[in-house]
Amino acid sequence: MAQVVLRNVGKVYDRKVRAVEGFNLDIRDGEFVVFVGPSGCGKSTTLRMIAGLEDITEGTVDIGGRVVNHVHPKDRDIAMVFQNYALYPHMTVFKNLAFGLMLRKMPKEEIRRRVGEAARLLGIEQLLERKPKALSGGQRQRVALGRAIVREPQVFLFDEPLSNLDAKLRVVTRTELKNLHQRLRTTTIYVTHDQEEAMTLGDRIVVMSNGRIQQVDTPLNVYRRPVNRFVAAFLGSPPMNFVEGTIAREGQRPVFVGGDWLRLALPADQPGVAADLARHEGRPLVLGFRPNAMSEHAAGKFAPPGGGNALRLATTVVEPLGDKIDVSCQTPAGQRLIARIDARDNFPAGQTIEFFLDPEHVHVFEPGEFGPNILRPPA
Amino acid sequence: MIGSARKRLLIALAFLLPNLLGFLVFTAGPVLFSLAMSFTDWALTKHNSFSSTPVRFVGIENYARLLWGDESGFFWNYFGNTVYLMIGIPIGIAGSLGLALLLNAKSSPAGRGSKAWGVGVALAVTAISCFGVWMLTTPGPAPTELTAVKSGEIGLTDLTVFQVDRARSNAAVLAMAVLGAVVAGGMAFGSAFFRTLFYLPSLLAGVAMFLLWKTLYRPRGGLINAGLEPLLNWITHATKQTPEWVWKAGAAGVFGLVAMLAGLTVVNGVRNLGSGVAGAAALFGRVAWAATLLAAGWGVAIVLWRVHGWAADGLKPPDWLIDPTYAKPALIVMGVWCGVGGGNMLLYLAGLSNVPPELYEAASIDGASGWQRFKHVTWPQLAPTTFFIVIMSTIGGLQGGFEQAMVMTGGAAETRVLAFYLYERAFKGTFELGLASAIAWVMFAMIFAMTIVNFRLGSQMTND
Known part of the structure; x- marks a missing residue:
């Protein structure tokens, strides 16, 4: 469990393309924060900077009281779920879940215990011996989630994890995600372009546009009192x-x-x-x-x-x-x-x-x- | 739909006819005819316009002669040569993969300014180095005809000392300049430059390349031995300075270390023995790895053990293509050089660009090091590519080698491969077309069998 603090974080690609600017945010321990905005607004870039997959051009990212700008992703104590799940295709579900733990030289018994626990939590126990290509989209999504859970990280990072699911499954999984967060209480940062997902999931939502934060507040506050016309137009369907x-x-x-x-x-x-x-x-x-x-x-x-x-x-x-x-x-x-x-x-x-x-x-x-x-x- | 099914079939066949006809007349026909020929005693020395002996059907006699009869000595010898030369295949594949990985690696984005700077510095350093090398190596003023001394070196006896020195100096400056040009070109154009450079041998005609290498391999005056000679002289000198026991101790040390590593690998494998087929396969992999390690260590140790003895007589670079011991390795080195940056590298590059970047990112967050990312992401993702390359290379390796044997050594026995054997029996000496056809079909059978084995093993590997 940890808080995440971003101070004046900025990202510039190739010294000319600015993706994120002056990003300031305090994420509390155990909070579920959603970054939402249209594509190209810098939400994914910000998440990837927190994960360590992108260099941080300006400012500092602090996870659990430690500035991690130059810390390798594996040492940031985070786990990430990708949009296309990024499961290792040649490994069984069990190995997919256990891989990160094996690399960390965790004892075999402990690995088996954690994988079993996560599989039970997600209802994928009967899938452990299968390969990802023998799974449905929803099952893959669960495995990806499981891979994050077994690590017991300080922070979960989600990069549009539901957008590859069909509409019905998306709504169901959304509820499960919220339920999961209420049980695990792990600090979570979630990126989506879907305003409905943002509203339903977030303790607070961060509305972004053109690399800048427009508004940070609880979903209902943002909905009722949008700071500007952009936020007002972006949240709510049909739009304002x-x-x-x-x-x-x-x-x-x-x-x-x-x-x-x-x-x-x-x-x-x-x-x-x-x-x-x-x-x-x-x-x-x-x-x-x-x-x-x-x-x-x-x-x-x-x-x-x-x-x-x-x-x-x-x-x-x-x-x-x-x-x-x-x-x-x-x-x-x-x-x-x-x-x-x-x-x-x-x-x-x-x-x-x-x-x-x-x-x-x-x-x-x-x-x-x-x-x-x-x-x-x-x- | 227009017309009946039959009419449409006829129209389709009509469109296919030109290609079909060509295939039947120029491929399928000759192939079947050669199969028939392989069961006859057809030889141009016996059956020609001056003799009326009819071609006789001899059953499997040709095959029997090849596999256990009077020709079997040649056949198995050349088969052995073919397999020996195929050692180059795994080396070449590994090299292609390595080059593809290097070319695929993201270079840090440099601004246009710093790029121009880099190229400028590289060119300047090159120019200065070339000048320096020239100053150091160039001989003094050319001697007059009267003072010119013949070099007397083997193979260069008709040249004067001055001429030999000047040629060596020029070669050194040239090598320096080429090195600098490669560095500067890489800086200016990035991986596209190297990709083109590596692919270049595949664009040039094979025989031209072989002639070039023949020149490089010349025992006296060839660039390779010109480079090796000073190095070997230095090693000879250094060896003579140290007592023999140091070398023997080094040899023992190297072998001991390697043996320990190999032993640990196997012991660890046995200790972590997993269950079932996967566990056995993993252990087998470890044993194979340990054996390779041991063999390599043994080789190095032998060289260290004996080098003192060799140095006593002075170390001499090998007579590459002439010496039976070195002819095949020389061909392998050349083959690897010609092929490493070619089609296989491009296939690997294509395969690498198809690996989803998220897999690397996920592995990175999971805590995988560079080597572990390669082992757990890149290599499995490239399995289908590797599978295809191995199959194509094996087929090519069993079929190939004719041009090398013909051009490089003029068909010296130790470089003869099955393809050369076929040519020799069919178009030289007794012109035994029947026997040559049998060789072709035995080769086909071997390639076919090899490919089936590859498919069986490969589909297990790639389906995972």
């Missing part, structure tokens, strides 16, 4: 809707104005936020709201006291999901929005319908891909 406009004032209340079809009264009860909004009056801004912050009924939270939260949209496509439906709509300005609303039969496609927004769950961003959140910044 964005509408361009400006802030105007109606009496004492700030109002978001999007063309001539949207006038949304913003909640500005917190004094700091009100002042912030006032400062941005008249400037171009972006309103963001998740699909589930829309409804076709003005009731409950969709009926704020002052009203002024309606928007008329032309529906184009209706996708039923079961208890919910996703409705693709078009604004009068031709922009596409998605609403996720309670399912009902015969929802009309190709008509103009009035939707209502939940003003407590809208965000206002400054323009640009990384425009900061000014209505609901992280606490």
